[in-house]
Amino acid sequence: MSKKVILGLSGGVDSAVAAYILKEQGYDVECAFMRNWDAMANNDFLGNPTNNDSQCPQEKDWEDACSVAEALGLKIHRIDFVKEYWDNVFQVFIDEYQKGRTPNPDILCNKYIKFDYFLKFALELGADYVATGHYARVDHTKEEEIMLRGLDNNKDQTYFLCQLNQYQLSKTLFPIGELQKSEVRKIANELQLRIANKKDSTGICFIGERNFREFLKNYIPMKEGNIIEYETGKVVGKHQGVMYYTIGQRKGLGIGGPGGPWFVIGKSVTKNELYVAQGAEDQWLFTNSCLVKGVNWISPKRFEGKLDCTAKFRYRQADKEVTLSWINDTDLLVEYKNPVSSVTPGQEAVFYQGEVCLGGGVIEEVYKNGEKVTYIE
Numbered sequence: 001m002s003k004k005v006i007l008g009l010s011g012g013v014d015s016a017v018a019a020y021i022l023k024e025q026g027y028d029v030e031c032a033f034m035r036n037w038d039a040m041a042n043n044d045f046l047g048n049p050t051n052n053d054s055q056c057p058q059e060k061d062w063e064d065a066c067s068v069a070e071a072l073g074l075k076i077h078r079i080d081f082v083k084e085y086w087d088n089v090f091q092v093f094i095d096e097y098q099k100g101r102t103p104n105p106d107i108l109c110n111k112y113i114k115f116d117y118f119l120k121f122a123l124e125l126g127a128d129y130v131a132t133g134h135y136a137r138v139d140h141t142k143e144e145e146i147m148l149r150g151l152d153n154n155k156d157q158t159y160f161l162c163q164l165n166q167y168q169l170s171k172t173l174f175p176i177g178e179l180q181k182s183e184v185r186k187i188a189n190e191l192q193l194r195i196a197n198k199k200d201s202t203g204i205c206f207i208g209e210r211n212f213r214e215f216l217k218n219y220i221p222m223k224e225g226n227i228i229e230y231e232t233g234k235v236v237g238k239h240q241g242v243m244y245y246t247i248g249q250r251k252g253l254g255i256g257g258p259g260g261p262w263f264v265i266g267k268s269v270t271k272n273e274l275y276v277a278q279g280a281e282d283q284w285l286f287t288n289s290c291l292v293k294g295v296n297w298i299s300p301k302r303f304e305g306k307l308d309c310t311a312k313f314r315y316r317q318a319d320k321e322v323t324l325s326w327i328n329d330t331d332l333l334v335e336y337k338n339p340v341s342s343v344t345p346g347q348e349a350v351f352y353q354g355e356v357c358l359g360g361g362v363i364e365e366v367y368k369n370g371e372k373v374t375y376i377e
Contacts, residue, residue, distance in 0.1 A: 004028040005173060006122035007131040008114060009068060009076060011061030013195050014133030016068040017184045018175040020191060022131060023072060025175075031076040032121070033065045036085035036113060064195045071193055077125075081117050088112035094219050097243045100269040100376040101346025104160070104315075107360075111163040119171055129173045136161055136357075137177035138169050144300055145169035147357040152180045159315045162350040162360030163296045213244055225272035227255065230265055230284075239274040242267040247375050248285050248342030268377040286339035287366045287373055292332045292349045295361035302326070310352045311336075313343045313363065319352060332361065345376055 005022050009015045009031035022029045037058060062078065069076035089108040096103040114132060122130045134157045135150030145166050150156040164172070176184055188196035213222070220243060227237035237255045239245065245253075249264045253276065265284040266275040277284050290313075303324070310319035311334060321337035334349060343349075343366050350360035366373045 002026050002028045003128040004030070004126055005129045005131050006077075006118075006125060006127040007031050008118060008133075009033055009065045010133065010201075011064035011068070011195065011198075012133065012201060013188045013193070013198055014135075014176055014184060014200075015065075016072075016133070016193055016195055017179075017187050018131055018133040019068065019072055019074060020187065021175040022173065023074065027129075029074055030125070030127075031065065031069050031074050032118070033062055033076060033078050034081055034113065034118060035062070035078065036081045036089075036109075038082045064198065067194050071191065079118075079121055081113055084117050085109070085113055096346055097216065098220060098269075099346070100242055100267050102246050102344065103346055103362075104348050106160045107163055107348055110161055115164055115168040115172065119168060123171070129171055131173040131175055133176055134161060134174050135177055135179075135181075136174045138172055138174060140170070145298070147298055148177070148355045149352070149357065150174075150177045155181050158352075158357040159312055159348070159350045159360075162298075162348065162357060164298070165296065166298070166300060169298070213240065216241075216244070223272055225274065227253065227274045227276055230275040230277050236262070236276065242269060242272060242274050245274055246342075247344040248281075266375045266377070270377060281341060282339065285341040287336075287343050287368045288339055288370075289333060289335040289367045290343050290349065290363050291327070291365040291367075292334055292361040293364040294330055295332050296359045298357065298359040309358060312350045312352070313340065313347060322351075324351065330361075331364075 005027045007015065007019050007022060007029060009019060011033070019029060019031055035058060066076060089105055089112060092108055093103050093105045115130070119130050135152050135155040136158045137148040137150060139146040139148060147158055147161065147164065147169060149158050185196065220241070222241045225239055225242065226235045227239050228234065229236050237253065245264050245267060247264055247266070250261050253262050255262045255276065259278045262276045262278055263281065263285070264274060265277045267273065305325070307324045309322060309324060311322045312319060320340050323335045325333050327333055343363060345363050345365060347363050348360050349363050351358040366375070
């Protein structure tokens with residue numbers, strides 16, 4: 001009897017091809033479309049798609065998912081996790097932004113929605129596995145579950161999956177993890193799926209693409225304030241709200257004048273001030289180590305002493321050589337082989353050994369030459 005898989009079908013090309021591959025591999029496949037955002041209930045009055053299409057983008061995705069399921073001859077379910085998403089993902093996202101930090105909602109969404117509530121839903125339907133269109137791999141053949149990077153280096157999404165545990169991985173399949181994005185597109189075109197050339201989503205997980213600042217204004221009042229040159233205390237411009245800016249940001253500051261480019265080196269939520277500098281980036285943005293809290297270590301075997309590996313402090317960032325040491329059961333001290341720029345509290349640090357994703361946690365503090373650097377007040 002073939003194993004049953006419930007696949008999260010988003011209306012995009014990646015999950016569509018994942019469904020096709022599973023069916024070809026002989027699994028008993030059903031699909032599920034997750035509705036996790038309610039624009040009306042959440043007072044999202046500016047939630048219109050950026051292309052001025054009158055149709056709600058989530059409903060368009062539902063139609064696309066239905067067209068894929070029909071083309072592949074698969075049953076599709078529609079499930080709502082609107083409250084679960086608000087409580088576990090969006091509220092945390094807003095709370096962190098109000099503190100001046102920049103959280104990653106995709107990581108929270110994977111941890112609490114796709115691989116918790118959705119997994120429970122699938123198991124209640126008698127599924128052996130859930131599956132998604134992530135570019136990642138899981139090795140189920142060893143004595144423990146091992147998460148591996150997707151083979152497409154440009155699309156690898158293990159960074160966003162770093163909070164998954166052994167049980168979740170044991171119930172998960174990533175059918176396109178062995179493929180390049182170009183191969184996925186080719187398969188979708190060969191199947192003549194109407195979403196074959198649909199562009200990739202780059203918006204907030206499940207909320208979609210829109211003007212980010214306008215969207216946040218629905219939940220965090222915009223408060224204009226001064227942009228201050230840190231060394232002199234001189235006001236050099238106006239910001240639209242300190243929560244909209246990230247450490248190291250260069251674009252969108254609206255500061256002209258002579259000298260090199262300006263970049264953000266800090267912000268005060270209490271004073272509503274944004275601090276900027278020009279010149280040598282290493283003077284302001286380079287640090288040597290950081291404290292990472294709430295670490296999810298994927299392997300049940302924890303290392304002792306120190307561990308040399310690599311880390312990503314942002315999704316698109318190249319791997320950085322680091323040394324890890326446990327401070328307690330959940331927190332790590334991360335020391336960099338070479339100074340790293342713009343490692344920022346609130347963002348995720350994800351650790352790797354070669355192709356293996358070891359896990360990750362939230363950056364809490366950063367240090368330069370042993371002293372704490374205060375980017376956010």
